[in-house]
Amino acid sequence: MKYKSPNIGSFKALLPFLIFIAIYLGAGIYFQMQGVDMAFYQFPSVTAMFIAVLSAFCLGSEPIMFKFGIFSKGAANDNIMTMLMIYILAGAFSAVAAAMGGRDATVNLGISMVPAQYLTAGIFLISAFMGTATGTSMGTVAAIIPIAAGIGEKSGISAPLIIAACVGGAMFGDNLSMISDTTIAATKTQGCALKDKFKVNFLIALPAAIATIAVLLILGTPGAAIPDTSGGFDFMKVLPYIVVLLLALMGTNVFLVLVIGIFLAGGIGLSAGDLTIISLAQAVWNGFTSMNEAFFLALFCGGISEMISYYGGITWLINKLHGMIRGPKTAQLGIASLVSLVDCATANNTVAIIVSGDVAKQISEKYKVDPRRSASLLDIFSCIFQGIIPYGAQLLTAAALATQSGVKITTLDIVPHMWYCLFLAIFGILSIFIPYADGLCRRNPWDWEKGKPVENK
Incomplete structure (x- = not known):
């Protein structure tokens, strides 16, 4: 038996997402008040999303198997399945490259190349490169903060400043990396190519990075001699990161890029004796499982979004936003505000993008916002707030490692x-009103020809 979707907006349909945010945020606030470390990460986000999924099945009066069909349609969406495969391949590459010593080699290479008087700005640049190459702000923070904290303590550089430089660089890389889960989520939910989003995003992030470097050069001058904290490095161990970055920028298929990166890093590790066949296989598996949170969140969120859309939740939200949106510029402000609020509520930029992605896509369609811009805005503003909320994982980890x-x-x-x-x-806000970052985009795919959107060239 077929059922017709209610063709009206309904606030009630948004309750599953509100339940998720209430549980996740409420648990975080509770543990924060109890003085628990990493308070917002005690209650697993996947468990909170699972409860939200169960509540979604309470919407409507259709049989449960019919609802499961709606859920499965969303969970098995091409974009969701592509996102899941990219997640596990990105995790595998990151794990194999780290296991063969690539992460430590990258840090040591950067430290050895930066003059002592520029080390605060250098820490930012090293973190930015490592975050972009590895796709993980958390991994970057974990690798560099102990070095940065030691340098700050022994050189007279403000500890909060040099640690903030590291976290800032990590967020730069997280925002731009081709293998970051935030980039993958943003591009797949908005339907644009990784390299196209990178071009727009880079032109917004670059002036911000330059301004940051200028400030750090002024404020981050050491007051004493800086000890040599760099260890030895093998350039061959840095090579997989560089190859992956270059291939991605050249527009090579992301699956091929990551597979090449895995085999290149594994081959270097085997030839150097840092890996065996067994340890390589284990690293690949560990990389797969390291992405389990993002994997399950994307899967659940794809299904729940389809159910919310079916019952009119997305229509209701867009209708409400319509009152505040007057055109493409205010639509972009709406997308930026939406993902910012969700990130503040969930303290997880990947979750924020996945939760906001479907609404952002529909706003971009309605107001003809280039999906390359909507993807960039989702990634940019989620990373902005993830980097400044004091209960976010990046700052909590940085403070803990420094201590x-x-x-x-x-x-x-x-x-x-x-x-x-x-x-x-x-x-980011300036780019909305002065679209200087759109110069590399040949045409907006929402420009209509014969009633159909133009494909992204």
Whole structure:
């Protein structure tokens, strides 16, 4: 038996997402009040989303198997399945490259190349490169913060400033990396190519990075001699990151890029004796499982979004936003505001993009916003707030690692020095009203020809 979708907006249909945010945010606030470390990460986001999925099945009066059909349609969407495969391949590459020593080699290479008097700005650049190459802000923070904290303590550089420089660089890389889960989520939900989103996003992030470097060069001058904290490095171990980055920028299929990266990193590790066949296989598996949170979130969110759309939740939200949106520019502000609020509520930029992606896509269609811009805005503003909320994983990890290294510091000490996120917000908003970042886009795919949108060339 077929059922017709209610063709009207309904606030009730949004309750599953509100339940998810209430559980996730409420648990985080509770544990924060209890003084628990990493409070917003105690209640698993996937469990909160699973509860939201169960509540979605309470919508409507159709049989449960009919509802499951709607859920399956969303979960098995081409974009969702593509996203899931990219997630696990990206995780495998990151794990194999780290296991053969690539991550440590990249940090040591950067430290050895930066003059001592420019080390605060250098820490930002090293973190930016590593975050872009590896696709993980958390991995970048974990690798570089102990070094940065030690340098700050022994050289007289402000500890909050140099740690903020590291986190800022990590967020730059997380925002732009071709293998970052945020980039993957943003491009797949908006329906644009990775390299096209990179071009628009880069022209917004670059001036923010330049402004940050200028500030760090002025404020981050050491007051004492800086000890040599770099270890030895093998350039061959940095090579897989460079190859993956270059191939992605050349427009090579992302699946091929990641497979090449896995085999190249594995081959280098085997030839150098850092890996065996067994340890290589284990690294690949560990990489797959390291992405399980993003994997299940995307799967559940794809299904729940389809159910919410079927019952009119997306229509209701767009109708409400319509009152505040007057055209493409205010539509872009709406997308930026939406993902920012969701990130503040969930303290997870990937979750924020996945939750906001479907609504952002429909707004971009309605107001003819270039999907390359909507994808960039989703990624940019989720990273901005992820980098400045004091209960986010990046700042919590940075503060914890700095304290372990002998530098007592809190996330609230770091936030005022997050210059990159401040400048990125400024240039992100500026780019909406002065679309200087659109120069590399030949045509807006929402320009209509004969009633059909033009494909993204």
